[in-house]
Amino acid sequence: MSKNKMNINWFPGHMAKTLRQIEADLKLVDLVIELLDARIPISSQNPETKKIVGNKKRIVILNKADLADEKENIKWVNKFESQNIPAILCNSNTGEGIQKITGRIEKLMEEEKQKAEAKGRVGKTIRVMIIGVPNVGKSSLINRMAQKTSAQVGNKPGVTKQKQWIRLSNNIELLDTPGVLWPRLDNQNVALNLAYTGTIKNEVLDDQEVAYNLLKYLIEEYRQNVIERYSLKDDVIEAILSNSELEENEKIVEIMNYIGEKRGAITKGNNIVLEKVSRIILDDFRSGNLGKITLEKVN
Ligand SMILES: Nc1nc2c(ncn2[C@@H]2O[C@H](COP(=O)(O)OP(=O)(O)OP(=O)(O)O)[C@@H](O)[C@H]2O)c(=O)[nH]1
Numbered sequence: 001m002s003k004n005k006m007n008i009n010w011f012p013g014h015m016a017k018t019l020r021q022i023e024a025d026l027k028l029v030d031l032v033i034e035l036l037d038a039r040i041p042i043s044s045q046n047p048e049t050k051k052i053v054g055n056k057k058r059i060v061i062l063n064k065a066d067l068a069d070e071k072e073n074i075k076w077v078n079k080f081e082s083q084n085i086p087a088i089l090c091n092s093n094t095g096e097g098i099q100k101i102t103g104r105i106e107k108l109m110e111e112e113k114q115k116a117e118a119k120g121r122v123g124k125t126i127r128v129m130i131i132g133v134p135n136v137g138k139s140s141l142i143n144r145m146a147q148k149t150s151a152q153v154g155n156k157p158g159v160t161k162q163k164q165w166i167r168l169s170n171n172i173e174l175l176d177t178p179g180v181l182w183p184r185l186d187n188q189n190v191a192l193n194l195a196y197t198g199t200i201k202n203e204v205l206d207d208q209e210v211a212y213n214l215l216k217y218l219i220e221e222y223r224q225n226v227i228e229r230y231s232l233k234d235d236v237i238e239a240i241l242s243n244s245e246l247e248e249n250e251k252i253v254e255i256m257n258y259i260g261e262k263r264g265a266i267t268k269g270n271n272i273v274l275e276k277v278s279r280i281i282l283d284d285f286r287s288g289n290l291g292k293i294t295l296e297k298v299n
């Protein structure tokens with residue numbers, strides 16, 4: 001397994017341009033929806049978000065909540081709320097949780113609304129934009145929010161760059177182009193988390209290395225999910241893990257072999273094909289077949 005792939009630069013060429021675009025768009029909105037992956041709320045957050053968003057009001061959406069551990073979802077919501085950041089769990093594929101968003105936006109803007117009304121400005125529009133790392137579900141969320149309220153999409157005159165706005169309710173409009181932020185890849189743990197969830201594509205990290213590390217985590221934190229998914233035997237796993245003749249990494253490879261045996265990932269010569277096992281594990285994780293799993297827990 002190669003280690004050197006870890007140090008790849010992650011689209012730095014687009015970074016400055018994207019950032020300028022986001023900064024320009026931010027000037028047009030009152031509030032930012034920051035979309036995070038509920039399975040990796042830390043790794044899917046751009047470290048510069050606070051700086052980029054500045055003093056704008058912010059709502060966090062923990063998306064793909066359907067794929068994450070329900071107990072951990074609740075802990076994460078509480079953690080954000082305890083920092084005064086409204087947080088909502090969503091599944092942008094089915095629309096679950098989406099209906100809560102406009103209510104939270106209105107609540108967050110209540111004070112501004114009253115101030116505006118005191119000055120005689122009634123019915124002021126609240127403008128919102130979505131930001132998030134690639135693949136976190138920005139487009140899905142926009143489509144969901146639009147559908148739910150039978151969106152009116154249209155050009156608005158009077159805005160310097162003609163932007164598309166989607167009217168969500170009487171007074172909320174959503175910018176229909178999301179701000180794509182880059183994830184942080186200088187940290188190997190973050191890079192792996194983004195690879196497990198499919199944010200970083202295969203060219204960046206190799207499948208075997210990613211699957212090996214994922215399985216290691218799953219055996220520690222979600223062992224029963226692995227055992228059930230591949231019909232493994234508890235005592236075989238126990239025997240591998242307590243085998244003092246095996247190094248720690250050999251134990252995980254041994255479990256990969258065991259999964260390969262169970263799933264028929266075997267060549268004619270009866271060798272387990274680790275590449276195939278790796279794909280099986282990664283596909284099962286990403287599609288939710290390994291169950292609801294959170295990779296970063298509140299500590
Ligand atoms: N299970 C699940 N899948 C989701 C959810 N939201 C989005 N997806 C899936 O995640 C993938 C990426 O979704 P997109 O909406 O294209 O993500 P994006 O942030 O717009 O991606 P980029 O435009 O590439 O930055 C798609 O396969 C979606 O179906 C969710 O809440 N749950």
Ligand SMILES: [Mg+2]
Pocket residue numbers: 138139140
């Ligand atoms: Mg998109």
